[in-house]
Amino acid sequence: MGLLSRRNLLAFALRNRNVVAEGRPSRVSFVYPKSLSLCTPQTSKQNEELTIKEISGFLKQSNWQSLMESSNIPKKLNPEVVRSVLQHNRVSDPKRLLHFFDWSASLMGVPQNQYSFSILAIALCNSRLFSHANGILERMVGTRKPPLEILDSIVTFYVECGGSNVVVFEILVNAYRKVGMLNEAASVFLGIKNDEFLPTLVFCNSLLKDLAKCNRMELFWKVYDRMLEAKMSPDVYTYSTVINAHCKVGNVEEGRKVLFGMEEKGCSPNMVTYNVVIGGLCKRGAVDEALELKNLMAGKGLVPDAYTYSILVDGFCKQKRSEEAKSILEEMFGMGLHPDHFTYTALVDGFMKQGKVEDALRIKDEMVAHGVSLTLVTYNVLVGGFCKVGEMTKARALMNEMSVMGIKPDTYTYNSLISGYYKKKNMVEACQLLLEMKKWNLAPTVFTYGVIINGLCHCGDLQAANGVLEQMIAGGLKPNAVLFSTLIKGHVQQSRFDEAITILKGMKEKGVLPDIFCYNSLIIGLCKAKKMKDANNFLNEMIERGLKPNEYTYGAFIDGYAKVGNMQLAYGYFIEMLGWGMAPNDIICSALIDGHFKDGNVTGALSAFRLLLGQGIIPDIQTYSVLIHGLSTNGKIEEAMEVLSEVLDKGLVPDVFTYTSLISGFCKQGDLDRAFQLYDEMCQKGITPNIVTYNSLINGLCKSGDMERARELFDGISRKGLSMNAVTYATIIDGYCKSGNLAEAFQLMDEMPSRGVPPDRFIYCALVDGCCKAGNTEKALSLFHEMVQKGFASTSSFNALIDGFSKSGKLVEANQLFEDMVDKHVTPDDVTYTILINSHCKAGLMKEAEKLFLEIKKRNLKPNILTYTLLLRGYNNIGSRDKMFALFDEMVTAGIDPDEVINGMLERIPLISEAANTEAIFNRN
Numbered sequence: 001m002g003l004l005s006r007r008n009l010l011a012f013a014l015r016n017r018n019v020v021a022e023g024r025p026s027r028v029s030f031v032y033p034k035s036l037s038l039c040t041p042q043t044s045k046q047n048e049e050l051t052i053k054e055i056s057g058f059l060k061q062s063n064w065q066s067l068m069e070s071s072n073i074p075k076k077l078n079p080e081v082v083r084s085v086l087q088h089n090r091v092s093d094p095k096r097l098l099h100f101f102d103w104s105a106s107l108m109g110v111p112q113n114q115y116s117f118s119i120l121a122i123a124l125c126n127s128r129l130f131s132h133a134n135g136i137l138e139r140m141v142g143t144r145k146p147p148l149e150i151l152d153s154i155v156t157f158y159v160e161c162g163g164s165n166v167v168v169f170e171i172l173v174n175a176y177r178k179v180g181m182l183n184e185a186a187s188v189f190l191g192i193k194n195d196e197f198l199p200t201l202v203f204c205n206s207l208l209k210d211l212a213k214c215n216r217m218e219l220f221w222k223v224y225d226r227m228l229e230a231k232m233s234p235d236v237y238t239y240s241t242v243i244n245a246h247c248k249v250g251n252v253e254e255g256r257k258v259l260f261g262m263e264e265k266g267c268s269p270n271m272v273t274y275n276v277v278i279g280g281l282c283k284r285g286a287v288d289e290a291l292e293l294k295n296l297m298a299g300k301g302l303v304p305d306a307y308t309y310s311i312l313v314d315g316f317c318k319q320k321r322s323e324e325a326k327s328i329l330e331e332m333f334g335m336g337l338h339p340d341h342f343t344y345t346a347l348v349d350g351f352m353k354q355g356k357v358e359d360a361l362r363i364k365d366e367m368v369a370h371g372v373s374l375t376l377v378t379y380n381v382l383v384g385g386f387c388k389v390g391e392m393t394k395a396r397a398l399m400n401e402m403s404v405m406g407i408k409p410d411t412y413t414y415n416s417l418i419s420g421y422y423k424k425k426n427m428v429e430a431c432q433l434l435l436e437m438k439k440w441n442l443a444p445t446v447f448t449y450g451v452i453i454n455g456l457c458h459c460g461d462l463q464a465a466n467g468v469l470e471q472m473i474a475g476g477l478k479p480n481a482v483l484f485s486t487l488i489k490g491h492v493q494q495s496r497f498d499e500a501i502t503i504l505k506g507m508k509e510k511g512v513l514p515d516i517f518c519y520n521s522l523i524i525g526l527c528k529a530k531k532m533k534d535a536n537n538f539l540n541e542m543i544e545r546g547l548k549p550n551e552y553t554y555g556a557f558i559d560g561y562a563k564v565g566n567m568q569l570a571y572g573y574f575i576e577m578l579g580w581g582m583a584p585n586d587i588i589c590s591a592l593i594d595g596h597f598k599d600g601n602v603t604g605a606l607s608a609f610r611l612l613l614g615q616g617i618i619p620d621i622q623t624y625s626v627l628i629h630g631l632s633t634n635g636k637i638e639e640a641m642e643v644l645s646e647v648l649d650k651g652l653v654p655d656v657f658t659y660t661s662l663i664s665g666f667c668k669q670g671d672l673d674r675a676f677q678l679y680d681e682m683c684q685k686g687i688t689p690n691i692v693t694y695n696s697l698i699n700g701l702c703k704s705g706d707m708e709r710a711r712e713l714f715d716g717i718s719r720k721g722l723s724m725n726a727v728t729y730a731t732i733i734d735g736y737c738k739s740g741n742l743a744e745a746f747q748l749m750d751e752m753p754s755r756g757v758p759p760d761r762f763i764y765c766a767l768v769d770g771c772c773k774a775g776n777t778e779k780a781l782s783l784f785h786e787m788v789q790k791g792f793a794s795t796s797s798f799n800a801l802i803d804g805f806s807k808s809g810k811l812v813e814a815n816q817l818f819e820d821m822v823d824k825h826v827t828p829d830d831v832t833y834t835i836l837i838n839s840h841c842k843a844g845l846m847k848e849a850e851k852l853f854l855e856i857k858k859r860n861l862k863p864n865i866l867t868y869t870l871l872l873r874g875y876n877n878i879g880s881r882d883k884m885f886a887l888f889d890e891m892v893t894a895g896i897d898p899d900e901v902i903n904g905m906l907e908r909i910p911l912i913s914e915a916a917n918t919e920a921i922f923n924r925n
Contacts, residue, residue, distance in 0.1 A: 051076045052084045059089055059096060065103060077104050079113040086119045090161055094123040098132055114145055118153040122161055125168040133168060137175045147176065147184040148191050155197070170199035173207065182211055186219040195230040205237045212245045220245055236262070240273045247280025255280050271302050278308060282315025290315055291328075306332070310343040317350025322359070325350055338370070345378045352385025357394075360385065374405065380412050387420025392429075395420060411442050418448060422455035430455055431464075444475070450483050457490025462499070465490060473510065481507075481515040488518055492525025497534070500525065504538075516542070520552050527560030535560060551577070555588040562595025567604060570595055574608075578615060589619065590626040597630030605630055621647065625658040632665025640665060656682070660693045667700025675700055691717070695727050702735025710735055724755060730762040737770025745770060761792035765800055772804020777813070780804050793824060799831050806839035814839060830861045837867060841874030849874055865896050876905060 055073060058064045068074065082104045086097055101120055105112050117140040124133035140150055154168060169192055176185035185207060192198055199207075204227050211220040224242060227234070234242070239262050246255035259277050262269050274297040281290035290312060294304050309332040316325035325347055332339060344367040351360035364382065367374065379402050386395035395417060402409055414437045421430040434452055437444055449472040456465035465487060472479060484507050491500035500522055507514050519542040526535035535557065539549065554577040561570035574592055577584060584592075589612055596605035609627055612619060619627075624647050631640035640662055647654055659682040666675035675697060682689060694717050701710035714732050717724055729752055736745035745767060752759050764787045771780035784801050787793050798821045805814040818836060821828060833856045840849040853871060856863055868891045875884040888906065891898070898906075 047076075048081060048084075051081055052088060055081070055085050055100075056089055059085070059092065059100060064096070064100070074107050077108050079108065079110060079116065082108075083113045083116045083119065086116050086123070087157075087161065090119060090123045094120070094127045094129055095132070097123060098136070101136075111143065114140065114143065114150065114153050115157065117143075118150075118157045119161060121154065121171070122158055122163045122168055125165040125171070126163060128165065130167065130171065134171050134175065137168075137172050138178075141172075141175045141179070141181070141184075147188045151188050151191050155192075155194075158197075166197050169197045170203050173199055174203065177207060177210060182214055182216055183219065186211065186216070186223055189223055190226055198226075198230050198232075201227075201232055201235060201238065204232065205235070205241060208238065208241045208245075212241060212248060215248075217245065217249065234265075234267065236267055236270050236273060239267060239269070240276055243273060243280075244276045247276060247283070250284060252277070252280040252284050252286065269300075269302075271297070271305055271308070274302060275305075275308055275311065279311045282311050282318075285315075285319055287312070287315040287319050287321070304335070306337045306340065306343070309335075309337060310339070310346070313339075313343050314346040317346050317353075320350070320354050322347065322350035322354055322356065326359075326363075339372070341367070341372050341375050341378060344372055345375070345381055348378060349381045349385070352381060352388075355389060357385070357389065357391070374407070376402075376407050376410060376413075379407060380410070380416065383413055384416040387416045387423075390420065390424055392417075392420050392424060392426075409440070409442075411437070411445055411448065414442060415445070415448050415451070418451050422451050422458075425455070425459065427452075427455045427459050427461070427464075431468075434468075444472075444477075446472075446477055446480060446483070449477065449479070450486065453483055454486045457486055457493075460490075460494060462487075462490055462494065462496070479510065479512060481512055481518055484512060484514070485517040485521050489521040489525070492521060495525075495529060497522075497526065497529070497531070514545070516547050516550060516553070519547065520550070520556070523553060524556040527556040530560065530564050532557075532560055532564060532566075548580075551582050551585060551588070554582065555585065555591070558584075558588055559591040559595075562591050562598070565595075565599055567595050567599050567601065571604075571608070583615075583617060584612075586620050586622045589617065589623045593623065594626050594630060597626075597634060600634065602631070602634050602636060621652045621655055621658065624652065625655060625661065628658055629661035632661045632668075635665075635669070637662070637665040637669060637671075653685075654682075654687070656687055656690050656693065659687060660690065660696060663693060664696040667696050667703075670700070670704060672697075672700050672704060672706075689720075691722050691725055691728060694722070695725075695731055698728065698735075699731045702731060702738070705739060707735055707739050707741065724757060726757055726760045726762070729757060730760070730766060733763055734766035734770075737766050737773070740770075740774065742767075742770050742774060742776075761787065761794055761797065764792055765794070765797045768797055768804070769800040772800055772807070775808060777801075777804050777808050777810060788824070793826055795821075795826055795829050795832065798826055799829075799835060802832065803835045806835055811839055811843055811845075828859070830856065830864060830867070833861065834864070834867045834870065837874075838870045841870050841877070844874075844878060846874050846878060846880070863894075865891075865899060865902075868896060869899075869901055872902060872905060876909075881909065 051073070054071075055068065058067045058071075058073070061067055082101065086101065089097060097120060101112065101116065117136055121133045121136045121140070124130070124136065151169075151172065154172060157163070158168065169188075173185050173188050176182070176188060189199070189204075189207065198204075204223070207223060208220060211217075211223065224238075227238075239258055243255040243258050246252065246258065255277050259269055259273060262273070274293060278290045278293050278297075281287070281293065294308055294312060297304060297308075309328060312328050313325045313332075316322070316328060329339060329343065329347060332343075344363060348360045348363050348367075351357070351363060360382065364374065364378070367378070379398060383395050383398050386392070386398065399409060399413065399417070402413075414433055418430045418433050421427070421433070430452055434444060434448065437448070449468060452468050453465045456462070456468065469479060469483065469487065472483075484503060487503050488500045491497070491503065504514055504518060504522060507518070519538055523535045523538055523542075526532070526538070539553065539557070542549070542553075554573050557573045558570045558577075561567070561573065570592060574584065574588070577588075589608075592608045593605045596602070596608055605627070609619070609623075612623070624643060628640045628643050628647075631637070631643065644654065644658070644662065647658070659678055663675045663678050666672070666678070679689065679693070679697060682693075694713060698710050698713055701707070701713065710732060714724070714728065717728065729748060733745045733748050736742070736748070749759055749763060749767065752763070764783055768780045768783050768787070771777070771783065780801055784793070784797065787797055798817060802814045802817050802821075805811070805817065814836065818828070818832070821832070833852050837849045837852050840846070840852065849871060853863065853867070856867070868887065871887055872884055875881075875887065888898070888902070
């Protein structure tokens, strides 16, 4: 250990506290270390100078190391002594100084002084020993001292020690650059204030290139500006790098300006410079400009190389202009250049993405014919392309070809195939490929599992989907929120809300936080199922987690509340959505308008539509169609036609839904002429009517009694390439039944199974009703038993049969059917009771009629004016005036206004006798 100053010794003593006050000895007396001796600062300095002189003397000898090791020099070494020795001997043999530097460091066991590094690096550079200087500066950088502090020490000693080679500064910057410390390298470069100390242009170009490559663009421009400030003259490589920097951030126009400005500054662009700009233009999609630049380049005597053509081919392919790319490839051959696998693969990819499969395969064959080996990338492009167009057999054949060629498929290959089979809904094959991947020791990615899980969810195999998720987790892969969102959506679509909620709550345990898509999947499903309370609970939970509802969240609530008839809340969510600055999409607008219409609130629907216009939202044809449909359905057909005129004035094209809504509206009003005018108009405009259009027209014709024309339209449906559905058959069968042509109705019913349309409850109801009206109650009952066996029995079918028996005077059978109806848990409605009350009143069985009337009230059904009319008539027939007037008072109290029939019945009572009145009523009926 070297000598310590008196101050250091005193500090050492105070730290150890071995001396007590007043000079009295403590229990443990202070003992100076053996290697230390008390000396004055002057003595210490003299001793140090002697040591430096002694070492300097030894360094002049070739055997300096052995001389020093045999002396007490090793004990006298410290970082400051080493620095002084290096400074005193800087003009000596720098290699010997380097050896001494390393030797002393091994003996001291403490880091060298940073000034020693600086002195030695400068000395080595002065002697042009650059590789040794580089090693020293790399070690200096490794000390992790602040870069500017290191720079300052080198600048200081360069000036003091008479440095003669500024390359030391370049080596310092390079020491940082080589190890990827680009921020530090740029910091040192920018910290050099003396222009003479700056690195060479060649080095500056390398630094700029590295900064651009690592996206340190802010530092890039600072370094470039410093170069210009130092009056460095950029060369073609500098300009190429600057152009590349502009192109990299998409600023191709600036890159072009630099390119065209180079020549004005006396620097001619080379092929690399042009290629950089051409590449930038191609990336931006400006392939025509890129091609022009290639031609300009040729005009300046620069011959485009294979790279120029390759980037042009790739650029044109990415713009889906593969035919032109093929022409560029042919030009390339004409120039004596040979495309590589990159160029061919780009062209194959271009043709595949344009769906030109045969062209892609021809390029592949051409590639092989020219001796260019197919690579894994080329095969992946082909396999992926075939999978996207659903050509799975060809994709599999290519995979087999890969094996023959000795090219092993990778994860991308399998992902493409799995995605392809998923799109074809062949999850058995997709899952088989997942197993095959593992056999090849290929690790499935999150994407792989995501496709499988998504496919299984779409197929409804939720158990398998859950199993794949567990398999994925067991394999060490962490599922993301997208996967969980898929699973939640899959369970929701099958109305398995409890399982969906369990998945959402279990996400946190698996280290994944639910995102807006997870919550939306659940909320949308709950709203569709009209579970609005549950949906609101998850909305609140979502907001508590800091997630903001988006358009889809609001859309779900608007649609949900509209469907449950709560338009006030639906409208409230709509206003809140607008308040957040969210623009509602067509589906939301349509849901809001449609909800008001279904609620019977035409004014509300029109107000909502006007609000959209006031918000600057331009409705599309879908929104207009909903408006037209709502107006038509609510009997506002003329207003609907006005909206159609507005649609046409705005240049929008009505679709089949628009026209069908209007046709249906006119048919319901019995205006078949205008309905068929619209039908002809849509056909002339090239809008193909659908089965709903024909169903509406057939329904209108049937209601008007024009069965001949209805049948003609019905028979023409199949010739137009459309298939009749159950509604089509039900409409025309009901028409035949109502017109009394049961034979034709039954014939149509018999042909339905052969057309792939099984008769449904509406068909049976129409036939039962037809048979009853024709008085054929036996056939009606037979059909009814068929309905019961098929599970078609409904309130309307019972009503039709009860009415048939009642009108045939078979009251016992009608009552029996009523009892059967209750036994089969089919709920009677007000129509059921009105039919039975009518038949009992006609039979004079008023007590039974009264019981049925009381039962209506018990079931919370509201008697209508027809029910009251029948009972009043019944009481009138039996001359029970008191009950008649009491029932009349009850009717008025219930808010039902008497009509002409009831008023006429009551007006006649005082004028004639009770018997005569009864007779008059019967005669009137």
